[in-house]
Amino acid sequence: MSTETAGTAPAGHATRALVMSDVAARAGVSHQTVSRVVNGHPNVAAMTRERVQRAIAELGYRPNTAARALVTGSSRTIGLVTINVNQYGPAQTLIGLEEAARAAGYSLSVAILDAGEFADMRDAVDRFVAQSVDAVVVHTASFQAVEALRELDPPVPLVAVQMGAEEVRPTVTVGQEAGARLAVAHLLGLGHRTVHHLAGPAYSLEAQRRVQGWRCELLAAGAPVPELLHGDWWPGSGHRTGRLLAQRIRDGEDVTAVFVGNDQMALGLMVALHEEGLDVPGDVSVVGFDDVPEAPYFSPPLTTVRQDFAELGRRGVELVLAKLAGRDTLPDQVPPVLVVRGSTGPVRG
Amino acid sequence: MSTETAGTAPAGHATRALVMSDVAARAGVSHQTVSRVVNGHPNVAAMTRERVQRAIAELGYRPNTAARALVTGSSRTIGLVTINVNQYGPAQTLIGLEEAARAAGYSLSVAILDAGEFADMRDAVDRFVAQSVDAVVVHTASFQAVEALRELDPPVPLVAVQMGAEEVRPTVTVGQEAGARLAVAHLLGLGHRTVHHLAGPAYSLEAQRRVQGWRCELLAAGAPVPELLHGDWWPGSGHRTGRLLAQRIRDGEDVTAVFVGNDQMALGLMVALHEEGLDVPGDVSVVGFDDVPEAPYFSPPLTTVRQDFAELGRRGVELVLAKLAGRDTLPDQVPPVLVVRGSTGPVRG
DNA sequence: TCGACGCATGTTAGCGCTAACACAAGTGCG
DNA sequence: CGCACTTGTGTTAGCGCTAACATGCGTCGA
Numbered sequence: 001m002s003t004e005t006a007g008t009a010p011a012g013h014a015t016r017a018l019v020m021s022d023v024a025a026r027a028g029v030s031h032q033t034v035s036r037v038v039n040g041h042p043n044v045a046a047m048t049r050e051r052v053q054r055a056i057a058e059l060g061y062r063p064n065t066a067a068r069a070l071v072t073g074s075s076r077t078i079g080l081v082t083i084n085v086n087q088y089g090p091a092q093t094l095i096g097l098e099e100a101a102r103a104a105g106y107s108l109s110v111a112i113l114d115a116g117e118f119a120d121m122r123d124a125v126d127r128f129v130a131q132s133v134d135a136v137v138v139h140t141a142s143f144q145a146v147e148a149l150r151e152l153d154p155p156v157p158l159v160a161v162q163m164g165a166e167e168v169r170p171t172v173t174v175g176q177e178a179g180a181r182l183a184v185a186h187l188l189g190l191g192h193r194t195v196h197h198l199a200g201p202a203y204s205l206e207a208q209r210r211v212q213g214w215r216c217e218l219l220a221a222g223a224p225v226p227e228l229l230h231g232d233w234w235p236g237s238g239h240r241t242g243r244l245l246a247q248r249i250r251d252g253e254d255v256t257a258v259f260v261g262n263d264q265m266a267l268g269l270m271v272a273l274h275e276e277g278l279d280v281p282g283d284v285s286v287v288g289f290d291d292v293p294e295a296p297y298f299s300p301p302l303t304t305v306r307q308d309f310a311e312l313g314r315r316g317v318e319l320v321l322a323k324l325a326g327r328d329t330l331p332d333q334v335p336p337v338l339v340v341r342g343s344t345g346p347v348r349g
Numbered sequence: 350m351s352t353e354t355a356g357t358a359p360a361g362h363a364t365r366a367l368v369m370s371d372v373a374a375r376a377g378v379s380h381q382t383v384s385r386v387v388n389g390h391p392n393v394a395a396m397t398r399e400r401v402q403r404a405i406a407e408l409g410y411r412p413n414t415a416a417r418a419l420v421t422g423s424s425r426t427i428g429l430v431t432i433n434v435n436q437y438g439p440a441q442t443l444i445g446l447e448e449a450a451r452a453a454g455y456s457l458s459v460a461i462l463d464a465g466e467f468a469d470m471r472d473a474v475d476r477f478v479a480q481s482v483d484a485v486v487v488h489t490a491s492f493q494a495v496e497a498l499r500e501l502d503p504p505v506p507l508v509a510v511q512m513g514a515e516e517v518r519p520t521v522t523v524g525q526e527a528g529a530r531l532a533v534a535h536l537l538g539l540g541h542r543t544v545h546h547l548a549g550p551a552y553s554l555e556a557q558r559r560v561q562g563w564r565c566e567l568l569a570a571g572a573p574v575p576e577l578l579h580g581d582w583w584p585g586s587g588h589r590t591g592r593l594l595a596q597r598i599r600d601g602e603d604v605t606a607v608f609v610g611n612d613q614m615a616l617g618l619m620v621a622l623h624e625e626g627l628d629v630p631g632d633v634s635v636v637g638f639d640d641v642p643e644a645p646y647f648s649p650p651l652t653t654v655r656q657d658f659a660e661l662g663r664r665g666v667e668l669v670l671a672k673l674a675g676r677d678t679l680p681d682q683v684p685p686v687l688v689v690r691g692s693t694g695p696v697r698g
Numbered sequence: 699t700c701g702a703c704g705c706a707t708g709t710t711a712g713c714g715c716t717a718a719c720a721c722a723a724g725t726g727c728g
Numbered sequence: 729c730g731c732a733c734t735t736g737t738g739t740t741a742g743c744g745c746t747a748a749c750a751t752g753c754g755t756c757g758a
Contacts, residue, residue: 030708062479066418067744072714091440098461109458111445130411235646271646297584297620299648379738391737415715420743462708
């Protein structure tokens with residue numbers, strides 16, 4: 001038998017040009033049979049299958065993704081459009097997504113947008129489509145991005161993650177409103193007459209959702225709704241707002257509790273309050289949002305709303321898989337959890 | 350002339366099956382001419398080129414990446430193997446990489462390893478090779494990962510970023526030793542007799558490099574080299590070490606300056622020192638590493654060594670492009686910078 | 699006993715693109 | 729004025745794989 005004629009590259013690891021027919025030759029079958037084995041088709045004799053698998057293992061063969069993508073139209077890749085991966089949340093979500101995608105046999109291709117701009121978004125999605133991705137996951141939460149998404153109609157499933165705009169598409173979100181209400185309820189429960197809110201930037205849907213939750217909970221409790229404050233997610237804006245609030249307190253305004261849109265701003269805010277001679281939580285209670293790993297080590301340790309970002313990513317992939325399998329899907333929500341630490345306390349009698 | 354016969358999908362955005370010959374038909378040329386225009390070949394008449402470009406624009410055509418990859422063997426994609434993207438540094442580097450890659454017309458495909466294990470690393474690189482990536486960038490710094498890399502010999506350029514093992518391959522790093530020496534020199538310059546060091550985990554090459562820098566600088570200054578302490582990069586381990594050091598100080602040990610392997614551990618450490626009634630920088634000066642965005646808002650604001658992670662990513666791509674262009678490359682270093690804030694001060698007289 | 703059927707496998711076509719060659723028309727030079 | 733050479737364009741082959749059809753053989757019910 002001329003089965004072993006493929007003896008040119010036995011355990012090759014330097015020059016790779018292994019193709020399916022190399023494996024076929026070694027196993028003494030046709031390339032199609034190798035293809036069947038690789039793809040798990042049922043009608044292959046057990047012995048043949050084994051022989052082919054051995055040949056694959058011995059040669060270290062991997063099917064060429066491009067060829068496969070060309071003929072099937074699928075590259076077993078998911079495209080991710082995201083922003084601000086330097087922030088804790090998006091980074092964690094990325095990890096969850098990649099892990100779940102890989103577990104399901106998909107690769108992850110990423111595009112990081114500078115701003116959630118229409119053109120960038122469209123371009124990123126177009127690129128992914130040209131790459132024959134099987135699905136696109138969008139992880140951004142600006143109004144612009146949502147607008148851009150509405151105009152888009154890619155020929156592959158598109159799922160949104162943490163968009164704050166559940167109506168748009170199949171979406172997974174952490175319940176932003178629910179989280180905000182948790183925070184506000186906690187503070188009101190401690191006896192605070194009302195709760196101020198330092199929100200994220202106006203373009204952010206997530207920020208807006210948290211504002212809604214904050215307002216609802218206040219209204220539900222019959223508490224007055226103070227003027228809304230805006231930051232940019234970064235510590236510096238929290239710091240500036242802290243100074244501002246301290247000034248207002250000196251002016252006699254009744255500020256005893258602040259719900260801050262994320263942990264980083266909460267950090268800046270608490271530092272500013274300290275600098276102004278105010279005690280947290282003695283004078284002002286502070287609640288953050290996210291529960292970053294550093295939060296327990298802020299001074300004082302930050303009470304915050306935990307979002308399970310990695311789970312968000314995982315569910316995003318689940319949603320993708322469901323869509324690809326043709327199953328119909330409902331918007332999904334990961335519930336937020338309030339983590340009480342030292343930055344909140346009863347209102348000073 | 351039957352130039353306009355491709356009138357089926359004029360401004361299509363729903364069902365996409367646009368291929369090169371659609372464009373060719375619309376422009377009244379052969380598909381090869383379209384290919385030439387798309388790829389910028391010189392021998393195309395200006396008028397023809399323009400006509401084709403108009404057809405492309407009108408139809409919204411994008412060449413199919415898979416088909417291109419199949420024939421050229423290049424997918425204009427860079428594969429990134431990375432770890433711990435939830436940490437500030439790797440996340441920033443990812444951003445820098447993606448941005449630079451996209452600017453150069455490359456996509457970025459990512460694999461995030463749970464641990465820098467041999468099998469995982471090999472698997473990730475193999476997957477990338479099967480995907481016809483043009484190059485692989487490895488961003489991890491464990492000994493295991495470096496070992497795995499040594500065994501690997503992928504048929505595409507492989508560049509390492511921040512590996513702490515410059516000898517292995519073309520590499521870009523932030524000067525870890527230089528950064529550590531900066532920190533130690535700063536503290537010694539403030540009059541501290543010696544500097545303790547809370548290092549990152551033992552498996553980390555970066556951590557080891559910083560240890561080397563710390564030790565060298567101490568030896569060069571003729572200062573005693575205290576026992577090395579190890580953490581795991583996270584705030585909790587900094588906190589535990591802070592308690593430990595406080596105990597030692599109570600026991601009479603001479604600890605007035607600590608150089609900590611990253612900012613997160615420095616945060617935990619400072620908090621523990623406070624809890625134990627010690628003042629920073631009054632009793633103990635602390636220097637971190639990384640300069641995370643929160644560092645200016647720690648209590649006290651953290652003196653730290655800034656690494657330009659995004660620049661690292663950008664240079665990584667530069668190195669890739671250089672390799673692809675056949676240019677030979679030297680290991681590259683991004684210089685670290687000491688940022689002095691409030692956590693360091695002169696030794697208490 | 700024989701045709702219908704199922705199973706294991708082989709053969710062929712073609713996914714959308716680029717590379718290599720083919721060819722017609724124009725250009726320059728001895 | 730013809731030959732080499734350039735320029736613009738078309739035609740053909742084939743990248744590595746999967747889908748669809750073809751084939752050959754054993755099994756079973758009528």
